Amino acid sequence: MDLLLQMLRSLQQLDDKLSAFGQRKKDIPEQIQAMERTYEEEKEGLEKHKQRLKEAGLEQRQLEKQLLESAEDRKKKQAKLLDVKTNEEYKALLKEIEYAKEADSATEDSILVLLEEIDSLEKGLKDKETSVLESEKKLKEEARRLELEIVEVDKEHQLLQGERKRVAAELAPEVLNDYEKIRSHRAGQAVVTVRKEVCPGCHMQVPPQTINEVLQTGEIRHCQYCRRILYCELEETA
Template sequence: MNLLKQIEQLILLQKVDSEIFSLKKKLDEAPQEVSTIQEKLETQKNQQAQVEEKITILKQQEQKLNKEIEEDNDRIKQSKNKLMMVENSKEYHAMMREMDNLEKTNRLREEEKLAVEEDLAAQNNIKSSLDTEIDKLENELKEKQERLDEQLDGAQTRLDELRKKRENATQEIPQPILSRYEFIRSRLSHPVIVPVDNGVCTGCHISIPPQSFIELQKGEQILSCPNCQRLLFWDNHFSDNGDHP
């Protein structure tokens, strides 16, 4: 296989590798989106539980106040009835005082009840917006989860295809060149093989020495950029067949 053919194979291999790279990145990031929603949902549910507990306590307070108000109202009613039958004024005044006290206490209870009811309304408002938010997040989570499963399936299938493609591509490339490619790939960020444009390496954007450029144009060996070590090819070698990257 001639050198240009080898370079073409390397470029093909690089295409496969960059797709594998971005697929793997996607596979890594997708579950993170799901867990972000899960965390948010958990926080909201904790808040919901706290609000529900507050509402329960406030309702108990309201019931207790209602019961006490009712009981004392009954007592006041009974006292009023008895008042008619009282014969001496000492007893009469004692009962009046008692009724006054009961009424005063109930007025305070009514005030407290109003405050509790206001608090209860506020907590119910908070709860209803939390309920809405939780509903929304649960739907979003379900949707993301389903899409994630699809994505993972699709990506896995594509990865299997790419691995086969990669295997085929590597078979066409002589072992020493493939080793160089793999070595650079393990050390440098993408890409590994780059075109030289007007004597400049498009990997690191630094001019290569004129002598190297002349050798590159001869097409007799695969050169590395002296600065970034990436493999180089001359764009013009591929401009006539139209299928270079």
């Protein structure tokens, strides 16, 4: 096969690699950012968990204080029962004491609910803390690995760019221009390898005669539909 067509094919392969490396260079920082976001969310979850635990403790202590004050108050009222003069006053006071008792019983229930919540929050806290620490470790390792990968990808990218420059410099300007034009119009794909008499760029048939010409002369032939440059290999006919 003619050297020129081989060179164009090499150029296409270099460009494919370059665009893959370019994409990876863009993807890696985004990957790191996404991992960081997930970690931050987990940390926020832990903070909320701790915050709720603190609040529940405060609520519990507040309700217990309220209960103590109410007991104190009831004791006073109980003592006052001995001093009241009228039956009405006595009844009213008894009712007040009864209401206070009911209120205290509701408060006690609330405290029980809170205690259960606190218990479950405390049990879950250790797991959450361990998980956050593990995620932090994983994030650091993964970020370090990806940062090393960026350096490698960057190095490869530069090497490939140098190689591309060398290959491109060997091509006649009009050939290179044609290649670049097709590449920019055809999603980066200027040279395609014909398979089963079909152009893989546009999936249209390539005349057998064209394939034979390319195989025999190695000259540049374009797909008559999409203008891509056709590279051909001898295919086993099954």
